[in-house]
Amino acid sequence: MVRERTRVLNLVQAVNEALDLALSRDERVLVFGEDVGRLGGVFRVTEGLQEKYGERRVFDTPLAESGILGLAIGLAMGGMRPVAEIQFAGFLYPALDQILSHLGRWRHRSRGRVGLPVVVRAPYGGGVHTPEQHADSPEALLGHTPGVKVVIPSSPERAKGLLLSAIEDEDPVFFLEAIKLYRGARAEVPEGYYTLPLGKARVLKEGKAATLIGYGGMVEVMLEAAEVARKEGVEVMVVDLETLVPLDEETLLEAVRETGRAIVVYEAMRTGGFGAEIAARIAEGAIDYLQAPVLRVAGYDAPYPPFSAIEHLYRPNARRVLAALRKALTY
Amino acid sequence: MKPQVVQYLNKGEFPLGEEEALRLYRAMRRARFFDEKALTLQRQGRLGVYAPFMGQEAAQVGVALALGEGDWVVPSYRESAMLLAKGLPLHTLILYWRAHPAGWRFPEGVRAVNPYIPIATQIPQAVGLALAGRYRGEDWVVATSIGDGGTSKGDFHEGLNFAAVLGAPVVFLVQNNGYAISVPRSRQMKVDYLARRAEGYGMPGVVVDGNDAFAVYLEAKKAVERARKGEGPTLLEALTYRLAPHTTSDDPSRYRPKEEEEAWRAKDPILRLRKALEERGLWDQEREQTLLEALEEEFARELALTDQAPEPRPEEIVEHVYAEMGPDQRRAFEALKRGFHLEEAW
Ligand SMILES: Cc1ncc(C[n+]2csc(CCOP(=O)(O)OP(=O)(O)O)c2C)c(N)n1
Numbered sequence: 183m184v185r186e187r188t189r190v191l192n193l194v195q196a197v198n199e200a201l202d203l204a205l206s207r208d209e210r211v212l213v214f215g216e217d218v219g220r221l222g223g224v225f226r227v228t229e230g231l232q233e234k235y236g237e238r239r240v241f242d243t244p245l246a247e248s249g250i251l252g253l254a255i256g257l258a259m260g261g262m263r264p265v266a267e268i269q270f271a272g273f274l275y276p277a278l279d280q281i282l283s284h285l286g287r288w289r290h291r292s293r294g295r296v297g298l299p300v301v302v303r304a305p306y307g308g309g310v311h312t313p314e315q316h317a318d319s320p321e322a323l324l325g326h327t328p329g330v331k332v333v334i335p336s337s338p339e340r341a342k343g344l345l346l347s348a349i350e351d352e353d354p355v356f357f358l359e360a361i362k363l364y365r366g367a368r369a370e371v372p373e374g375y376y377t378l379p380l381g382k383a384r385v386l387k388e389g390k391a392a393t394l395i396g397y398g399g400m401v402e403v404m405l406e407a408a409e410v411a412r413k414e415g416v417e418v419m420v421v422d423l424e425t426l427v428p429l430d431e432e433t434l435l436e437a438v439r440e441t442g443r444a445i446v447v448y449e450a451m452r453t454g455g456f457g458a459e460i461a462a463r464i465a466e467g468a469i470d471y472l473q474a475p476v477l478r479v480a481g482y483d484a485p486y487p488p489f490s491a492i493e494h495l496y497r498p499n500a501r502r503v504l505a506a507l508r509k510a511l512t513y
Numbered sequence: 514m515k516p517q518v519v520q521y522l523n524k525g526e527f528p529l530g531e532e533e534a535l536r537l538y539r540a541m542r543r544a545r546f547f548d549e550k551a552l553t554l555q556r557q558g559r560l561g562v563y564a565p566f567m568g569q570e571a572a573q574v575g576v577a578l579a580l581g582e583g584d585w586v587v588p589s590y591r592e593s594a595m596l597l598a599k600g601l602p603l604h605t606l607i608l609y610w611r612a613h614p615a616g617w618r619f620p621e622g623v624r625a626v627n628p629y630i631p632i633a634t635q636i637p638q639a640v641g642l643a644l645a646g647r648y649r650g651e652d653w654v655v656a657t658s659i660g661d662g663g664t665s666k667g668d669f670h671e672g673l674n675f676a677a678v679l680g681a682p683v684v685f686l687v688q689n690n691g692y693a694i695s696v697p698r699s700r701q702m703k704v705d706y707l708a709r710r711a712e713g714y715g716m717p718g719v720v721v722d723g724n725d726a727f728a729v730y731l732e733a734k735k736a737v738e739r740a741r742k743g744e745g746p747t748l749l750e751a752l753t754y755r756l757a758p759h760t761t762s763d764d765p766s767r768y769r770p771k772e773e774e775e776a777w778r779a780k781d782p783i784l785r786l787r788k789a790l791e792e793r794g795l796w797d798q799e800r801e802q803t804l805l806e807a808l809e810e811e812f813a814r815e816l817a818l819t820d821q822a823p824e825p826r827p828e829e830i831v832e833h834v835y836a837e838m839g840p841d842q843r844r845a846f847e848a849l850k851r852g853f854h855l856e857e858a859w
Contacts, residue, residue, distance in 0.1 A: 212648070238648075244678055249637045249671030253679075256587075256641020259626065262648055264641075279668070283631040284638065291627055293618035294833040329834050352836035381839065428839030 186372035188339075193363045196338035196371050197227050197303070200345040201265065203375050205235050208263060211349060213240045215250060215267030224269055225305060225364055247273055251280035251302070255288065258298040258354075265349060271306035271358060272318035285354045286329030300354040301345070306334075307399045307449050308497045309362035314488040317361070319450035319481070324356045325427045325459070331355045332426040333380060336363070336401035339371045340424065343378030350377060360399030367402070383430035385437060389417035392443035392510050395434065395460055397423040400447045400498060407503035418507065426456055434460065435467045442473035443510040449497050452480035474513035477506045516706050516720045518752065521727040522785045528727055531795055537726050538786050538796065539804060540578060541570040544594035545783055546808045547603065548757075551593070551610060555761045561612045564591045568724070568756035571782035572688050574598045575729030576656050576749070579684075579737050585624045587639040587657040591688070591755075592628060595658060599625045603815035608822055614829050615822045624653070632663045636672030636685070643681040643740075654740040656733070658686040662693020662701055664710075673748065677715040682740035684733060685748045688723065690755040695768035711748035723751030724782035727789075756781070827852070 191199070204211045213231055215223075219242040222229030232240040243250050247268055254264040268274050274281070281302075288296045308317030325332045333348055333355055335341035341359065348355035386401070387408055394404040401422050408418045421437045423429070438444045444464050446457035461476040479498045487493050521528055529537070548567050554560045566573060569591070577586060577598035586592070586599045593606060600623050608616025609627070619625055629635040639657035646653035663669060664687055676683045687707050691698050704710065711718025719736070721728040729751055736747035754777035758765050765774070790796035828849040831842040838846060848858035 210648075244671075244674055246667075246671040246674065248668050249640075249675045252634065252637020252668060252672060253641040253644070253675055256638040256643070257645045257648075258641070259638065260642045260645020260649065262645050276667075279631060279634055280637070283634055284629075289835070290833045291617055292833075293614055295618050295621070296626065297836055331835075428835075428841065431840060 186374060186376070188370040188372050190368050191338045191371040192365050192368045193335075193338045193341055193359060194225055194227050194365060196342040197345055197359060198229060198231070199371070200342045201228060201231060202234070204265070204346060204349045205231065205239060207375065210261065210263040211239070211265060212257065212262055213265045213267070214243050214253075216245055216269050217242060218267050223267060225361070227303075228267065247277035248280050251277040251285060254300045254302070255280060255284055255298055258300045259288075259296055263299050263349060265301040265303060268302060268304040270316045270318070271304040271320050272315040274304060274320055278323075281324070281330070282327050286327040289353070290329060297352050298354050299352050301348045301357055302354070303357045303359065305361045305364065306358040307360045307362055308486050308493060309399065311490045311493060312361065312488070317486040319448070321358060321426055322450055322454060322456045322459070325456060329354065331380060331428065332358070333424065334358045334360070334398035334426065335424065336360075336398055336422050337367055338369045340378060342371055343376050344380065344424065346375065347377040347380050351380060355380070358398065362399045363402075381425045381428045381430055383424060383433040384422045385419060385433065386422050387418070387420040389419040390441055391416045391418050392445060392507055393419040393421060393437045393441045394445050394447060394503065395421045395423065395437070396447035397426065400449060403498060403500055404447055404503060407500040407507065410500060410504060411507060416507070416511070429463070431463055431467065434463065438464050438468045439471040442471050444472070444476045445479060445503065445506045445510060446476065447479045447498050447503055449481050451483050452478055453483050455480055474510040477510055479503050479506045516708055516718070518720045518722055519728045519732055520722040520725050522725045522789055523722070526727070527789060527793060528731060531793070534786075534790060535795060537574065537578060537730060538790055540574045540598045541594075541726060541783050541786065542804060543808055544570050544574055544597050546805070546812065547593065547597060547606070550812055552757070552761065554607070560607070560610045562760050562762055563610050564760045565757035566591050566594050566755070568777065568781065569688055569690060569753050570594050571726040571729050571786070572686065572723040572751035572753050573658070575726050576658070576684065576686050576733040579730055579733035580654065580656055581737075583624065583651065584654045584656065584737070585626070585642055587626055587635045587642060587655055588628045589632070589635060589658050589660065589663065590628045590630055591660070592658050596625050596628075599623065601625055603811065604818040607816060607819045611819065613819070613822055614825050633659060633666035633668040633672075635659070636668050637675055639683055640672050640676045640679065640681045643676070643683045644679060646682065652682075652741050654682045654684065654737050656684040656686060656737070658688060660693060661687060661689040661691065661698050661707065662696065664707055665701055673710075673714045673716070673746070676746040680743065680745045682743070683746040684736040684740060685746060686733075687748065687750045688753055689750055690753050692755065692759075692769065694759045694763065706750060708748055708750040714748070716746045716748055718748040718750065720750045720752065723753030724780045724785060726782055726786045753782070754780070826850075
């Protein structure tokens with residue numbers, strides 16, 4: 183394989199590059215949302231795109247999330263490939279009606295006539311001291327909606343390829359970008375256009391003691407915990423789910439069967455979160471291999487705290503993952 | 514100041530060509546015929562819950578016929594007349610209300626999408642569809658319809674504002690029939706005419722006598738023309754009345770007086786148009802009879818077609834969720850196909 187040239191980019195730059203490539207490659211691609219045009223987005227993810235592609239293809243909408251999602255649906259119905267930005271995942275809620283009632287349902291309710299190749303990008307998650315409602319992780323809510331896909335990249339390199347796949351996909355895809363990684367994650371990113379398959383989980387690190395399972399902003403937390411454990415002589419496996427829907431159950435179960443212990447790490451509230459789904463799948467498909475209960479390391483059953491002094495207690499960190507690991511190993 | 518209500522029939526005016534007027538009448542009569550048949554079929558257990566539109570034919574057909582073939586309708590649940598006038602085959606419509614999967618895939622050639630159940634959600638989508646035409650270099654216009662109750666929802670406001678700001682070629686029809694199920698207009702809004710709101714969004718607002726087919730049709734034509742010329746959206750308020758229950762499960766005697774219904778029955782849009790045609794010598798009992806016979810024949814033919822539709826297959830439950838089935842749908846599909854539930858199949 184020819185090795186592509188790479189440069190070091192952060193997640194903001196990687197997503198920007200993916201949008202740029204998509205806009206240049208396909209006339210049907212449109213980028214819109216609140217402040218994405220002239221300002222380039224509150225995180226500058228869309229910086230420079232309006233200058234390059236004009237106000238027709240990259241545009242600011244009025245401030246109305248349901249309107250943005252409804253607009254995206256109609257544009258897709260009419261043959262376009264909209265990429266809508268919701269400024270923060272916590273502001274997807276005003277658009278939930280459009281999402282639950284329509285975005286995920288149109289293909290089914292039209293028996294295949296109306297497919298909606300819509301991508302909805304939104305920053306999610308905490309760790310950077312945002313105001314109230316700016317750190318929500320609504321992936322379980324979205325994943326509970328039939329007909330949509332949910333993708334959460336954990337690195338700039340993955341984000342670029344996954345976003346390009348999401349834009350090529352014939353179905354609606356929620357693409358959640360961890361705010362913590364926007365400028366926090368920097369990595370080698372290949373130049374040019376490339377796609378990475380949706381619906382595949384990745385084993386990031388092999389180990390026999392236990393399997394850590396997570397996605398997005400929690401991947402670096404899991405890796406940090408794994409590194410600490412390694413120094414103490416415990417090798418754990420780390421799985422990045424990357425796509426929550428459709429879920430790569432095969433890779434997941436295989437990884438758990440190998441170690442017999444599983445810990446799911448996610449930063450949404452614990453009850454009914456995506457970790458519950460993972461735990462249930464493991465119970466259904468790998469119970470005979472389990473040597474300890476499946477454990478969850480998650481947020482608390484409370485809104486994400488906007489209080490900077492104690493916010494870090496909500497979001498799982500390596501220490502909490504290690505505590506769960508200890509519990510699983512001594513069960 | 515009260516907005517002017519556009520009317521022709523009450524003043525004895527006849528602003529259309531004869532053929533155009535007859536086309537309007539036939540389409541309205543055909544819609545009414547369907548509505549009556551649908552109610553019968555429902556009572557026989559051959560349709561599911563059905564939402565009649567009786568009394569609103571002028572509003573729905575008037576707008577649908579003002580559109581060109583390349584234009585779209587994005588309807589709400591009461592818009593069967595609009596769908597028929599836009600060319601949806603009768604058998605598809607029957608199958609739709611029978612809740613048969615074959616009725617949920619509208620034919621490719623017909624520029625109409627499935628009716629919307631969650632109220633007002635169609636409004637911003639219609640705006641998106643209208644803009645898509647502009648991007649594709651097609652000059653299609655989108656007509657979308659909502660009830661007076663539906664205008665209370667946020668999506669109505671968001672959609673109209675989007676349309677105005679983005680200059681989308683949309684005609685927003687409000688079928689103001691006075692009730693949202695049982696809630697009267699006076700408990701719905703503090704404004705006398707909805708069309709007044711248009712100014713607040715920055716678009717023209719027009720009030721028409723919704724039981725006057727000429728008024729609806731002509732104002733809709735103007736709105737379509739404006740949209741097609743790139744002059745943006747219009748809000749068209751049609752004052753009308755639903756003569757039948759909200760749905761086949763509803764009992765209107767619990768919330769509205771008989772005298773009110775009777776008063777509106779006298780303003781039946783079909784009778785009004787027929788009278789105008791008769792006065793001009795364009796219509797009579799014999800022509801009516803011939804039309805009814807043709808409709809009867811068409812209905813029998815189309816109903817027979819629906820009976821040929823194959824029984825829904827269990828696995829259709831998980832079809833068309835995604836363009837390609839994901840692993841979870843695939844597993845359920847195989848189980849259902851073999852006659853199992855998912856958990857039995859393991
Ligand atoms: C979001 C939502 N809420 C409630 C309902 C239940 N519902 C169906 S029709 C209706 C009244 C609608 O009234 P209006 O918009 O005036 O239209 P009309 O039925 O008079 O044509 C209600 C409350 C619904 N379909 N969707």
